[in-house]
Amino acid sequence: MFDRKGNEPMGDEDIPPAFVGESDLVRGRLEKLRLWRERGVEPYGLGFSRGDNTAEIKERFASLADGEESGYRASLAGRLMALRRHGKACFADLEDREGKLQLMASLDSLGEEGYTLFQDLDIGDIVGVEGEVFRSRRGELTLRVFSFTLLSKSLRPLPEKWHGLKDVELRYRQRYLDMIVNPQVRENLLVRVKTIQALRRFLDGHGFIEVETPMLQPIPGGATARPFVTYHQALGQNLYLRIAPELYLKRCIVGGLEKVYEINRNFRNEGISYKHNPEFTMLEFYWAYVDYLALMDFLEEMVSAVVGEVKGALSFPYQGRDLDLTPPWRRVTMSRLVSEAVGCEISSGTPERELRAIAAEREVPLEEGWGPGKIATELFEKLVEPNLWEPTLVMDYPREVSPLARAHRNDPFLTERFELIVAGREIANAFSELIDPLDQRERFEEQARQRERGDEEAHVVDYDYLRALEYGMPPAGGLGLGIDRLVMLLTDSHSIREVILFPHLRPES
RNA sequence: GGGCCGUUAGCUCAGUCGGUAGAGCACCGGACUUUUAAUCCGGGUGUCCUGGGUUCGAUUCCCAGACGGCUCACCA
Numbered sequence: 223m224f225d226r227k228g229n230e231p232m233g234d235e236d237i238p239p240a241f242v243g244e245s246d247l248v249r250g251r252l253e254k255l256r257l258w259r260e261r262g263v264e265p266y267g268l269g270f271s272r273g274d275n276t277a278e279i280k281e282r283f284a285s286l287a288d289g290e291e292s293g294y295r296a297s298l299a300g301r302l303m304a305l306r307r308h309g310k311a312c313f314a315d316l317e318d319r320e321g322k323l324q325l326m327a328s329l330d331s332l333g334e335e336g337y338t339l340f341q342d343l344d345i346g347d348i349v350g351v352e353g354e355v356f357r358s359r360r361g362e363l364t365l366r367v368f369s370f371t372l373l374s375k376s377l378r379p380l381p382e383k384w385h386g387l388k389d390v391e392l393r394y395r396q397r398y399l400d401m402i403v404n405p406q407v408r409e410n411l412l413v414r415v416k417t418i419q420a421l422r423r424f425l426d427g428h429g430f431i432e433v434e435t436p437m438l439q440p441i442p443g444g445a446t447a448r449p450f451v452t453y454h455q456a457l458g459q460n461l462y463l464r465i466a467p468e469l470y471l472k473r474c475i476v477g478g479l480e481k482v483y484e485i486n487r488n489f490r491n492e493g494i495s496y497k498h499n500p501e502f503t504m505l506e507f508y509w510a511y512v513d514y515l516a517l518m519d520f521l522e523e524m525v526s527a528v529v530g531e532v533k534g535a536l537s538f539p540y541q542g543r544d545l546d547l548t549p550p551w552r553r554v555t556m557s558r559l560v561s562e563a564v565g566c567e568i569s570s571g572t573p574e575r576e577l578r579a580i581a582a583e584r585e586v587p588l589e590e591g592w593g594p595g596k597i598a599t600e601l602f603e604k605l606v607e608p609n610l611w612e613p614t615l616v617m618d619y620p621r622e623v624s625p626l627a628r629a630h631r632n633d634p635f636l637t638e639r640f641e642l643i644v645a646g647r648e649i650a651n652a653f654s655e656l657i658d659p660l661d662q663r664e665r666f667e668e669q670a671r672q673r674e675r676g677d678e679e680a681h682v683v684d685y686d687y688l689r690a691l692e693y694g695m696p697p698a699g700g701l702g703l704g705i706d707r708l709v710m711l712l713t714d715s716h717s718i719r720e721v722i723l724f725p726h727l728r729p730e731s
Numbered sequence: 732g733g734g735c736c737g738u739u740a741g742c743u744c745a746g747u748c749g750g751u752a753g754a755g756c757a758c759c760g761g762a763c764u765u766u767u768a769a770u771c772c773g774g775g776u777g778u779c780c781u782g783g784g785u786u787c788g789a790u791u792c793c794c795a796g797a798c799g800g801c802u803c804a805c806c807a
Contacts, residue, residue, distance in 0.1 A: 246776055247741050247758055289765095304767075311764035328764055345757080359765050382742040382756050384768055389742085391799045403742090447806065466807095492806055493732085502807070587804095648807060679806085704807055717800095728798065 251377045254342060258372060263339070265375035270350035272299045277320035283355055283363055292355040296365060298323065299350040299373065301402065302343060304383060312340065316351065316365070325351060326358070327367040336369065345383075346376030394725055410713040410721055413532055417709055418485060420528040421505055430481040430507055435470035437463060437487070443687065444468030444626070446679045447490040450500075463489035468626065468700065469687045471508045472655060476695045483507035485705065496717040497647065500726050503705040510696040513654040514638045517699040518615050521642060521650060522549035525708075533712055540645055540714055543611065547644070551613040556602050559616065563605040568598060570620075570635035577601070591675050595620025595635065610643040625665040625681055627653035642703075649708055652701035659691035 237244075241252060258265040274296040283292050300318035311328040327340045331353065343349065353367040381387040386403045393400040393407075401407045422432065440459065442449035444466030452461050467484050474482045485505045492498065509517070526536055526549055537546040561568045564580050577597040581588050586604045588597055598620055610616075618630060619639040627637035639653035656662050666688070669681035709721040719725040 245741060245758095250758070306766050306769050307763085308766065308769075309763040311766085313766045313769085315767075324767070326765075330764075358767090360767075362765085362767065364765085379741045379757060384756060385743040387742070388744095389738090389799085391738090392742090394799090445807080488807085490806070493804075495806090496801085498806065504807080651807080702807085707807070730798075 247379045248377055251344060251375070251379075254344065255375050255377065257342070258375065261339075263372060265372050267350070267371060267373040270299045270371060270373055271297070272350060273297045275320045276300070276316065276318050276323040279323055279355055279365075280321065280363055283357070286355075286357040286363065288357055288361045289359050290357050292357075294355045295352065295368075296355055297350065297352045298365065299348070301348050301376075302345055303380075305343070305345055307341065310337075312337075313364075314343075316349070324358070324362050324364040325353070325367050326364050327370070331366050331368055332370075340367070340370060343372065344376060344379075346378070346380045347372060348374035348376070391727075394719060394727055395730065397724055407720075410709070410715065411723065413713050414705075414709045414721055416532045417528060417712060418503075418705060420531045421485065421524070421703075421705075424524050424527055425483050425507060428481070430483045430509075431479060433471070433474055433479070433482050433484055434486070435464075435467045435474075435484060437489075439464050439470075441682050441684045443681060443684050444470075445488075445490075446625075446681065448492060448678055450489050450491045465490050466504070466702070467506050468702070469684055471506055472695065472698070472700065473687065473690050475508050475510055475655075475698050476690045476693060480510040480696075481507070494726060496719070497707065497710075499706070499718050499722055502718070502722075505703040505705055506700065508655070508698050508700040510698045512699040513697065514617075514640055514652055514699055517652045517701050518553065518640060521615075521652065521701060521703075522551060525642075529712065538712075538714075540711055541716060543645075545611070545645060545711065547613055551615050551642070553615045553617060553640075555618045556616050556620075557598065557618070559606045559610075560598060560601050564601065568601075570633050572598070591672065591677070593622050595622025599623045607643055607648070608646040611645055613642060613644045616641050616643055624653065625669050626656055626662075628656045628658075629661065644711060647707055648704070649711075650701055650703040652699065655695070655698045655700050657691060657695040657697055659688055662691055663688055 237249065237252065241248060255265055276298060279296055279298070283294070286292055298316055298318065300316045302314050303317045303322065304315040306313040311326065314325040314327065315322050316325050327337065329337045332340055350371040350373050351365060351367050352369045353365045355363065355365055358364050381399065381403050387393055387400055393404070397407070426432070438452070438454075438461040440461060442462035442465050444464075445468070447465040449462040449465050452463065453459070454461050466488055467486065471482055471484060483505060485503065487501045488504050489501050491500065494500065526547060529536055529547055536548045537544065539545065557568050557570070564584065566580075568577070568580075572594065574594040574597065577594050578588060581597060581601060584601070584605060586601060588600060592600070602616070617640045618633070618636045619627070619641070621627075621629060621635060621637050624637040624639050627639040630636035630638050637653060639651070641648050641652075642650040656665070666681060666683040670683055672680035673682070706718050706721050709715075710718060713721055715721050
């Protein structure tokens, strides 16, 4: 049934236990695996010395005429993605990381024995090939195969060649398959890699040094979020997966490192959505002796440099709409935006009851303990933020929602903080850092009161951090940028899962 | 966590007003030495997500559950 030589198909008793119950397609391939071994061919190779890759070959012989021979002998390795058998000749597509190249194997080029073996290859098998490059009569650059080696036998059939793998659950659970058959996955990954490389290059080029700070923290700080908890056996102590590196990076500034950054994972124990994954990648940098005004200029410069490098343009479509990241970006205060949205003037002096009335009128639900600053921010997030499409630097967030940011030089109700909003989402968050240890202590104490009132996301007091500030921290600006969300923009992805290789899913049942 | 939708062959999908199901690709057999979604001839390969219920009979109807998507809430 599966064997050209007339052997009996594999009975249940011959199936390795792990494969009982598998489809006939898998059984057929197990049978072939056995046949390769019977013929003295080990179907799982040790390696292959390849001298070329598909992209190089295509570039090098781009001008070869139809039907012309190059005389160049190449060696390639990769996965067979298509087979077109024509009796005594056979065409195949070989895919490596750089792309695809057509193979042509024939009775003439391989001889009877070799050609018989070649015909037993399956789509999905990984092979090494050697042969001469030519361009076929139909104009396809092709490798005429003189010899080949099976490097890895594929036991499972690949998804369909035309429709590919669409089932999103399978795509995420078996991302390796998604990578094999959906080129977009690899392209998105490449954009991500290039973006991170470009960010590092930009920051390194501006005198920043990359540091690594704890992922396991005894006190989770630097953001308002619920942490994951874990336990250190030897110390008998709870540890938390970090929700942000902020407080450690600022300790570095106290320590005199002046310009530091970290690109790494944060973990937040919250819901999962198209824009949230429990672990996500952040860039944070801290820069001594600058304030948030300087950071706005710097962020514009950094993002436009990085996006220009990765995309080749600052203007591109996102989800069917044009997006233009060319600086300068609109700079506007949060209170101005909220005022415009609600149609009356909101300022630091607006009393809480007035803000509550506006919220009620706009059907924005509020909670009991919230003060005017939190309410104003809530109005901003509900009524304004989703509608900010073009890049906007939203300035001067209330002190109440910014426990680590310096008080505003002109308004003690506010802080010197801004967020970059693009396509309705927060991409970056930055501020003039709060370096006054007494002010910081008060902010922590206020957070502790909120915690006591049941706000699990409020900060825990970090006494060592306060002690660090008491030694003296230079004035500094700090910025956090969500890498995943930036990459979502650059890859035109609706879901964060398209830019994270292995997004979190519930276990398979 | 709430609401809505989905789950049928290896993959992409039809379908069954309740009588255990079908198409393309893939796969198997045959023909074919320039194809590229190769073509031609023949072959359907299945726990219709799981567990209960109703029924002579459930993949279909009802209930519960699992997983996924969208969305709301929370957040970045």
